[in-house]
Every structure is written in C-alpha cells, then in structure tokens.
Amino acid sequence: MLLGRSEPYRNFLIELCLFPLFNIRGFLHVIQYNFKAKRLTHPNTGTTGLPKGVLREAGGHAVGLNLSIRYLFGIHGPGDVMFCASDIGWVVGHSYILYAPLLAGAATVLFEGKPIGTPDAGTFWRICAEHAVNSLFTAPTALRAIRRDDPDNKFFSSRGEKGELRQLRALFLAGERSEPSIVRMYQGLLEKYCAPSATVIDNWWSSESGSPITGIALHPPAAKSLSNPSPASTPALPIRPGSAGKPLPGFDVRIVSDTGAEAPHGTMGNIVLALPLAPTGFTTLFEDPARYHAGYLKRFSGRWLDTGDAGMVDQDGYVHVMARSDDIINVAAHRFSTGAIEQAIASHPAVAECCVVGVPDALKGHLPFAFVTLATDPHPEEAVPSEKLLGEVQARVREEIGAIAALGGMVVGKGMIPKTRSGKTLRRVLRELVENAVDGRFEKEVQVPATVEDAGVVEVARGKVREYFEKKGAESHRTIDGVKGERAKL
Numbered sequence: 068m069l070l071g072r073s074e075p076y077r078n079f080l081i082e083l084c085l086f087p088l089f090n091i092r093g094f095l096h097v098i099q100y101n102f103k104a105k106r107l108t109h110p111n112t113g114t115t116g117l118p119k120g121v122l123r124e125a126g127g128h129a130v131g132l133n134l135s136i137r138y139l140f141g142i143h144g145p146g147d148v149m150f151c152a153s154d155i156g157w158v159v160g161h162s163y164i165l166y167a168p169l170l171a172g173a174a175t176v177l178f179e180g181k182p183i184g185t186p187d188a189g190t191f192w193r194i195c196a197e198h199a200v201n202s203l204f205t206a207p208t209a210l211r212a213i214r215r216d217d218p219d220n221k222f223f224s225s226r227g228e229k230g231e232l233r234q235l236r237a238l239f240l241a242g243e244r245s246e247p248s249i250v251r252m253y254q255g256l257l258e259k260y261c262a263p264s265a266t267v268i269d270n271w272w273s274s275e276s277g278s279p280i281t282g283i284a285l286h287p288p289a290a291k292s293l294s295n296p297s298p299a300s301t302p303a304l305p306i307r308p309g310s311a312g313k314p315l316p317g318f319d320v321r322i323v324s325d326t327g328a329e330a331p332h333g334t335m336g337n338i339v340l341a342l343p344l345a346p347t348g349f350t351t352l353f354e355d356p357a358r359y360h361a362g363y364l365k366r367f368s369g370r371w372l373d374t375g376d377a378g379m380v381d382q383d384g385y386v387h388v389m390a391r392s393d394d395i396i397n398v399a400a401h402r403f404s405t406g407a408i409e410q411a412i413a414s415h416p417a418v419a420e421c422c423v424v425g426v427p428d429a430l431k432g433h434l435p436f437a438f439v440t441l442a443t444d445p446h447p448e449e450a451v452p453s454e455k456l457l458g459e460v461q462a463r464v465r466e467e468i469g470a471i472a473a474l475g476g477m478v479v480g481k482g483m484i485p486k487t488r489s490g491k492t493l494r495r496v497l498r499e500l501v502e503n504a505v506d507g508r509f510e511k512e513v514q515v516p517a518t519v520e521d522a523g524v525v526e527v528a529r530g531k532v533r534e535y536f537e538k539k540g541a542e543s544h545r546t547i548d549g550v551k552g553e554r555a556k557l
Contacts, residue, residue, distance in 0.1 A: 119362075120353030121158075121275050127346030128162075128277055129170060131317065135278045135347075136167035137293055139270070139315065140202045141236055141285035143171060148234075150176040150194060151204040157489045158274045159241070162347075163204055176200065182209040189222025196231035201262075202285070203235065206242035206490035208420075210249055215419035218442045220256060227260025235261040237268055237285050242490045244388055244406045245269045246413040247308035254306070266303065271311035271388050273374065275363075277347030280320065280340070281386045282312040290316065309410065310385040317345025322380050327367040332382050335402065337392055339371035377404060394424070394494055399431040403472050405494065408435050411467040415460055417441050422484050424498040426475050427505050434475025435464075436501055438484055438528065446481040450534040478535045483528040487518045496525055500532045509533040 136142045140163070142149045149168040153159040155177070168175040176198055182191055182205070191213070195203060217223075226232050238253055250267050257265035270282030284290070287301040304313065314320040319341035322330045330336040352359040366373045377395055378388040389404030396403050405423040412421045419442035426436035439460070441447065452460075457477055464472055485493040499513040509532070515525055 119274075119355070119358065121277075121349040122351050122353050123277050123347065123349045127348075129166065131278045131345055131347030132162055132167035133170050133293065134289065134316065136163070136171050136173075137289035138284050138286060139268075139279055139282050140167075140204070140239065142168055142173045142202055143286075143289075145172050145174075147171070147173040147202075148176065148198055148200045149173055149202050149204070150178070150191075150198070150200040152178055152182070152191065152209065153204070153206075154488045158277060159204070159489065162278060174198075181212075183212050183216045187222065188213045188216035189226070192223050192226045192232065195235055196226050199234045201234055202237050202239060204239040204241070207240050207245040207249060208243055208486060208490035208492070210240070210253065211420045214249065214252070215440065215442050218419075220252075223256050223260070227256065232261050236265050238266075239282075240267065240269045241272060241279065241311075243492060244390075244409070245308075245311075246410045248410075248414050250306070250308040254308075264303075266306055268306060269308075269311045271376075271386065275349045275374075276318070276344065277349065278345065279315055280318045280345075281314050281388075284315070307381075307383075307385045310381070310387050313384050313386065315345075317347075320380065320386055321371065322378070323367070323371060327370055330379075332380055335377060335379050335389065335404065338374045338376040338378050338386070338388065339367060340374060342372055344372070378406075391494070396423075396425040396433050396435055398428075398433055398435070398471055401471050403435065403468065405435075407468060408437075408464060408472060408474075411464045411472075412437055412439065412460055414463055414467070417443060417456065418460070420484060422492050422494060422497060424494055424501055426501050428475055435472060437474050437477040438497060438531075439477055439479050440481055440484065441479060447479055450478050450480055450531040451538050452477050452479045476535065476539065478531045480527065480531040482524055483531050485515070485522075485524040485528065486520050487516065488520045489518075493519065497528060500525075500529055504532045504536045507536075509536075 136149070140149065141147075147168075149163065151159065151163040153164060155161070155164055164175055164177060176194060178194060180190065182188065191203065191205065191209070194200065213222075214220075223232075235257070238257060240250070245267075250269060254267045257267060266283075266285070268283045268285065270279040272279040272281075283304050283306055285303055287303065306312075321339050321341060322334065322336040323339050324330055324336055352362075363372050375392055376388050377390050377392045378386065380386050389406040391405075394405040396405065396408075408423045409421050412418055412423070418439055420440040422438045423435050424438075425433040428434045437460070439452070447453075456479070457474075460477065461473055464474060485496050487493065493516070496513050496515055496519075503509065503511045503513070509529065513525065515522055519525070
C-alpha cells in the first residue's frame with residue numbers, strides 16, 4: 068500500500084495519532100495520544116527484559132522527525148518515496164512509515180510481510196522497483212535472511228540489470244549491529260545498480276530516543292534549510308563499515324567507564340547520552356517514573372542517561388556500537404564484545420547468521436559460545452559442527468581478535484536464533500539456555516518476552532543446545548566454584 072500520492076495523508080496521520088491500541092501476540096501496545104498533555108507513548112521491544120512504555124512530547128517528536136526525514140534519509144516531499152520495512156507497531160514504524168514521510172509530504176510504503184518467502188527473497192527489491200523507492204530502511208536481520216536464501220544476490224542483480232533500481236539512493240540499517248561484510252556487499256550492489264552515490268547507512272537508536280542517535284546524513288544541507296531539496300552541495304560523509312556513523316543533531320554521545328568517567332577515543336566502554344536529549348527523546352516511562360530513574364539515571368547518579376549499550380568512539384568521531392552492556396564477555400580478565408566476535412564469525416563465507424553469548428568456563432570464567440546458521444543448502448541437521456568448519460571459524464576469530472577470544476563451543480542449526488518482531492536478537496534467552504545446559508537443566512523455563520516473533524524458535528534452540536551438550540559434554544563449561552560469573556566490567 069502506498070500513501071501520500073492520492074490519499075488525504077495529513078488526515079490519515081491525525082487519525083493514526085488517535086489510534087488507541089492494538090495487540091501483538093499477547094502484549095498490549097499502548098499507542099496513546101493525549102491532546103491535553105500532548106504526549107505520545109510507545110512500547111519498546113522488550114529485548115532485555117519486560118517491555119516498557121516510553122513517553123515523549125508529541126510536538127518535539129514531530130519537530131525531530133521533520134528534520135531527520137530530510138537530513139538523514141534524504142526524503143523531502145512530493146515525488147520522493149520512503150520504504151520503511153518495519154512493523155508498524157514499533158517506534159520505527161510509527162516514526163518512519165507514518166509520521167516523518169507524511170509530515171514531509173512524501174509517499175510512504177506500508178508493507179506487511181517478510182523479506183523472504185513472500186513469495187521469495189526478492190520481495191524488497193520488487194517493491195523498490197514497482198514503487199520507485201528512494202530510501203529503504205530495514206534491519207540487518209532481514210538482509211541476513213535474504214543472503215541466506217539468495218547468497219548470489221540473483222534477485223537484486225536481476226532488477227538492477229534492467230535498470231529498475233536506479234532511483235534507490237540509500238539503504239538504511241538499524242535495530243541490530245551491521246557486520247562490515249554485509250555492509251560492504253550491499254554497498255557494492257548499490258554502486259553497481261542504483262542511483263549515483265547510493266550508499267548503505269548504518270544508524271543506531273532506540274524506542275527511547277524516538278529517532279536515530281547516530282548515522283550519516285544523506286542530505287547535509289537540510290540542517291540549514293528544510294525547504295532545499297536540491298542535490299547536496301555538501302557531500303555526505305564517507306561510511307565506515309562496522310560503525311553506526313556520527314552523533315546526529317540533538318544527541319550528545321559519550322563513552323564512560325563503570326564509574327561514569329569519560330573514556331578516551333578508541334576505548335571500549337558504556338555508551339551514554341548527556342542530557343537533555345533531542346526533541347524526539349523520551350521524558351519518562353508510562354505510569355512508572357521509578358523504573359525510569361532506576362533503569363536510565365540511577366547507575367550514573369543522574370549525570371548520564373544509560374543506553375545499556377557498549378562500544379567506542381574512534382579517533383574520527385564515528386560511533387561503534389559493539390554489544391549490550393550485559394553482553395560483554397569476560398574471558399580471563401579480557402573483555403570482549405559479542406558484536407566483535409560475531410563480526411569475525413560472519414566473515415566466513417558459509418555463515419549466514421550468528422549470535423554469540425558467554426558460556427561458563429572453569430578456568431577462564433567465561434568463553435564465547437556461538438549459534439551459527441549456515442548459508443548452505445541443504446542445511447546440516449547435526450547441532451555439532453564439523454571439525455573443518457569449526458577450525459575455519461576459529462581461525463577467523465583468532466586472526467581478527469586474538470587467540471584469547473577463541474570459541475568455547477559452537478552450535479549449528481537453522482531457525483534457532485530468536486528475535487523480536489522488530490528484528491532484534493534475543494541474546495539473553497540464548498544465554499539462559501546455555502547456562503541452564505551447563506547445569507544439565509535442559510528443560511528449565513527461560514524468560515521469553517511477549518514481543519518474540521516466533522516462540523517456537525526458542526524450543527528449536529533448546530533442542531540444539533541439548534544435543535550439543537549431550538554429545539560434547541558440559542564438564543569443561545563448569546563455572547568457577549560453581550558460581551555464575553558476574554557481568555563483565557567495562
């Protein structure tokens with residue numbers, strides 16, 4: 068469905084603001100607009116715990132979106148087409164399927180489906196061709212799924228060779244860390260088949276921020292004049308695969324230690340935001356100010372807002388989001404981000420998707436443990452990988468990170484990495500399954516958020532973990548003194 072060309076889209080936008088609620092697989096999403104208080108509530112995805120309703124000022128949200136749709140996404144008004152392939156229930160959908168493009172007067176694509184199997188892995192490229200899409204916004208998870216089903220990019224190349232993608236100016240990625248290999252692959256495709264200077268732009272944000280915190284502006288002149296849609300006289304900054312770009316207007320990004328002290332460039336630490344936030348940012352949690360303070364401000368005594376992410380800012384100011392703070396693995400006093408290890412694993416040509424968690428180890432405290440889905444067809448049935456594959460993956464990890472980061476285990480399987488409906492990997496669930504398996508508690512229940520896309524995937528993962536540990540044994544993964552390790556310090 069395409070809105071903006073013939074629909075009375077501004078009236079439609081107002082009606083959507085009034086839309087009270089809808090239910091997604093058992094979790095009540097309160098999308099509430101209060102005319103008196105002029106506040107809008109969005110739920111987050113519950114990736115790391117129970118979902119929360121984030122509250123923001125509707126006016127500030129509109130102001131920030133009106134800038135970002137032009138400045139970051141390069142969508143200016145009539146004649147431009149935005150395709151945000153998100154679920155409309157999440158803040159990404161509300162912000163960039165509905166509000167932002169319609170505030171700009173542009174057309175927007177409403178898509179209900181998956182990037183594969185509806186009917187094939189060429190769905191996104193067909194929609195881009197049929198509706199002359201200028202900017203496509205999706206999650207790295209979707210591109211991994213497409214790569215798994217179409218490893219040779221036949222669908223993209225077929226459309227591209229016919230000249231049907233020449234209007235596509237940018238591919239935007241967010242929701243999960245984008246590994247450099249997938250960014251480089253699609254950058255090559257865009258340069259070959261799409262608009263001049265077409266680029267892949269990774270950006271980082273959250274339900275709490277309401278709009279991207281970091282990214283690369285596709286149309287920098289919009290920062291000075293929103294009414295100037297002419298080709299940019301100031302070129303966009305170069306992308307840096309593995310980075311989520313630079314801080315965007317209104318967001319002050321810092322890297323700090325666990326004590327709140329600012330860290331030098333190139334040093335891994337907690338990613339925090341200085342207050343106040345940009346106009347799109349949240350102000351509290353819906354009917355839960357105590358949880359707002361405890362979850363975001365208490366850790367650093369109100370000086371910084373804790374994003375819950377870990378990473379670094381390099382010497383040129385590019386922000387690298389490596390993992391959730393809870394996903395940092397402490398291996399013999401060495402701290403490793405799951406994102407860096409996943410990046411090394413994903414560089415293997417046979418790997419379509421992977422997820423790394425920490426597994427207890429009697430000697431080193433924890434070791435990286437990988438869940439890997441292969442791009443091969445048919446996919447191997449065995450959960451335990453071949454010695455050849457494991458050796459090749461280990462070699463990549465040792466080469467890119469170091470021997471100390473070598474995997475403590477690896478499970479191979481298809482359809483076993485659980486995600487939320489917004490495409491975020493539920494690492495916490497996989498970590499719980501592995502920790503339970505170490506103690507032989509294979510059937511112990513794990514906390515799965517109601518926002519999970521497919522709860523059956525968790526049971527597939529449970530079965531694979533059990534098969535692995537029953538065949539390989541859990542003795543080497545016993546915790547030190549039988550006590551589970553604490554969260555790694557940054």
